[in-house]
Amino acid sequence: MQKEDSLKSGRHIRQRYFCAKELQFSIALLIVLALLGGVFLQAISSLLSQYYGVDTPVLGILLIIGYISIVVLLAVFYTHRLIGPFVRLEYEMKMIAQGNVSKRLSLRAKDDLHIKNFVKYVNGFVCRCEDAKQGYDQLHASVSKRLDDVTREIAKGSDADCSMIQQEIQALQAEMKKFREKR
Secondary structure, eight states: OHHHHHHHHTOOOOOSSSSOHHHHHHHHHHHHHHHHHHHHHHHHHHHHHHHHOOOHHHHHHHHHHHHHHHHHHHHHHHIIIIIHHHHHHHHHHHHHHTTOTTOOOOOOTTOOHHHHHHHHHHHHHHHHHHHHHHHHHHHHHHHHHHHHHHHHHHHTGGGOOHHHHHHHHHHHHHHHHHHHHHO
């Protein structure tokens, strides 16, 4: 709540950490799993060397293949979990940028809390943009109609109703001022 208030007032609160604690935990877990996988591979290589008499070059190749397998499996799992939501959000943001302001960003049930907050704020922003566009379209339609009325009245020449023209121009100014204040 304090963070939202500071954003509205324009003040900045210094953040004590660079990224989300959940993300830090996920990366730490990834590192621990990779290290445990390495320890496991070392134990298997010792076992193969002692009990089965497998020579060192074969163990080296098995260790390299094992390490690569562990890294690939962890990378596939974690990139899907951590990067996948950003790829999806990028695609949806491109759709919004192309003018589809009725589109909203979507979430998955397992998405990170910070991604959910980001999506909430972006969807709120897009909603305000859509409201502003609708207000602009309404103002544009109203101004065009009134200017057409004024143009027709001026086209009458000397028979033009100057007070009507003056009233229409004042109404247009009031409507534009109301629109500006609303934003």
